[in-house]
Amino acid sequence: MICFRLMRTGYRYQRMCNSALFRVALLGAVLFTAPSVVAEDDACGPVDMRQPGGSMENISVLDQDGTGLCYAYVATQMIDAYRFSKLPKPLPADIKSWQSSPVATAFELASGKFYYRNITNPFKGGGIICDAVNYSRKKGTCTQQALKENSDSGYAYPVTSYWELSLYLDFYERFHRLSSETRELENRDTENPFIHAADIAKRRKILEELTAPICRNFKAQGLLPEGLSSSLDALEEFLDKNNSMEFLLKTGLAACSKPENREFFDIPACTERAVFSKKNALKSVHQWLNSKDPQPMGIGICSQLFHQGRKYRGRWGAALSDMFGGTNCGGHGVLIIGRRKLQRADGKSTCQFLIRNSWGTSCYNYSGDWSCEAGNIWVDADKVAGSMLTRSVIGDAP
Amino acid sequence: MRTRLVILSCVFFLFAIVVQAVETMSFRIGMRSIQFRNLPEQRILISQDCFKSGKLSCLAYSAVSKVSLKRFEGESYGGMNPGSIACSKSASGSVVIGIDSQRNERSFCEFKDGSLIDTGTLNYYARKNDSDR
Structure with a gap:
């Protein structure tokens, strides 16, 4: 079951994953379980959840510093996007003060779950997005303002x-x-x-x-x-x-x-799926973004894509350990909050997803291949799908 | 006369570029409001106090040429901000969180002389230094 754990955000067993025996076992598991190839959905209509009326309109860009709690940052932003978008309009002027604290969520989760307290040490980071969302559904969240x-x-x-x-x-x-x-x-x-x-x-x-x-x-x-x-x-x-x-x-x-x-809310359960195929991942994201009033999708992804840009070969094109978040992948949790079609100088177009990261508003963290807007980055959809490890949504996963 | 005119025009043109390239930004860090200068061409966002007589001189700027992430790759779990790791592990600074007027966050590396630099800048230069060495 450690393989399964590796596919989660912020995994910590890379040495074990790099062993030859493990790689063979993992390859077998992937080949055996990979679903059949699904036709790519090439629709790339514009979506930007930050726009007025969008689910991310009132969600700030946060900086997780060296906490390694990316999964909790993704989870609380998914929760806040959902609950804010369901509140009666107009929203209060200080709505941003009522965003949930990711650090409090992570430590409360750790105090309540043996697995997080002793295996996934909260002081070292790493965890599962939907664990944090589903825990908060029951216990509520603590506001940043407090x-x-x-x-x-x-x-x-x-x-x-x-x-x-x-x-x-x-x-x-x-x-x-x-x-x-x-x-x-x-x-x-x-x-x-x-x-x-x-x-x-x-x-x-x-x-x-x-x-x-x-x-x-x-x-x-x-x-x-x-x-x-x-x-x-x-x-x-x-x-x-x-x-x-x-x-x-x-x-x-x-x-x-x-x-x-504390904020208590009534939201559907979070569902998380492991990604076994690039085409399937792409199709799922498009399908999710095509829904009415879309909510952000939490994804586990190789963070090397952000540093290396288009030259990063992705999860499926590199070493086997990278398929499960190994060293050259750098397993990380982020949100997909938009989509656009980028017209290139050669007349062709590229579909891109808008990624909300938790490394603050600095754009100097990212490769020049990606255009950055205060901590939100536009990345080629194809490259995102090729580097995705998991996908998590509030409601039923596509 | 014509040469002088050309030189003056060039100086004016360069001055205009420099003025345009330097932006100032303000962040609240705890109860302090700190001014920063952004040099997008160099990918540097650094505290205003580093500019002395038109030159950059402070511990935060010195860190840019020395910072590295090579030895700390294995210590990054759960998508930690790599700039934060560069700050605390390589540059011997401490990370503080700045908040802008929209309540967005941005981490900075603070040094003993009180100077601050964007952790994204440190991340960029750590990777650059590591690939150049």
Whole structure:
């Protein structure tokens, strides 16, 4: 079943996938399961979900930083596009404030699912788009606004990026290390009680200095978990009872536990399909885009296509491991949010899909072969289909 | 006289191109509002404070020629932003998230001297440096 896992976004078992035995097994599986070739749908009518009235009109371009939570970014944008487009019009002016937090979604999912907590470590990234969507259907999502309100307050930064996340994790690790060292000293017999006591006092002072700002900020932001005072002993006890992920959920993401900061919605279940054929993938995307008021489609794709441009051979033209998201593929999750026909200088035309990535609005990340509009990129439809690993939609997958 | 006129026209023309090519952009990072200059021809978006007497001079600009992604390819999981990896692993900077007026995000690499550069710029130059070496 690891093969199946490899086809998912952000896979992490590339070394195993590169082994010869594995490749033979995978080739057999692909040949055996590949569906028959389906005629390509050559319709390429214009679609741009960012346009007024489109499902992506109010969905911001986000930057996942080094979190590796692309699947959660795709999932929350699919959810928000769906729920915003079903709200009565006109939408409130601050609608963008009510977008869901992908980081909160990923960590809540991880706290609730053994697989994500222990196998797909949320601190390392990687996951399945529909897992995040379907989890949010039941539990709701936390709004970005709830986390951003506390911005720029020392340790009480909102956890919306790896940078902010690392503040909490650094604190957790440093505190734990110092705390356990201090306790070890306290329990140790020593020949010179004066030096021993001085050493303990010094360490406790460092701990208190480390603790003071986080407690002060948590208290000021109303983020102090219940039962935790600003005393060192209470914090020690709290950290002993919670692992780093629980600590994060109860501190940096504590605002998400308040009902007023959560969004609940009624949306159809998410369905995800593995891609085994380029032509089939192309047909599915066209079919999805041809629907009335289309919603974004989440896809697992080889991110090398974005860097290398048209020279990237795609999933089916390169090494076998690339078929399942190997090193030269770089498994990644993005959204398809539009389509156009590009008239080339030689008089011919090329159908392109509009990709919404989670690497911010910078266009310097991408090959010059693709035209970029503030983090949204137009990529040849044929190349996208040839690099697709999975497709996920809210509703029934085409 | 004619030569002088031609030279002056050329200087004016070049000046016009330079002025046109440099755009300024503003992002909110935490509670700060920071001005950046965009040099699209060079694929560089860098904080305004790097421009000193018409020249680029800061740690953020120095990182452009040194940054690399070669040693960190195996450390990219789940579609991490490659520019962020270049920043934290190769350029010894720390990533901060900037927000524009439309609530869109863009990550920047911040250095000890306070200068900032777009992580997309670092990604572009890391790949360029790796292929040139």
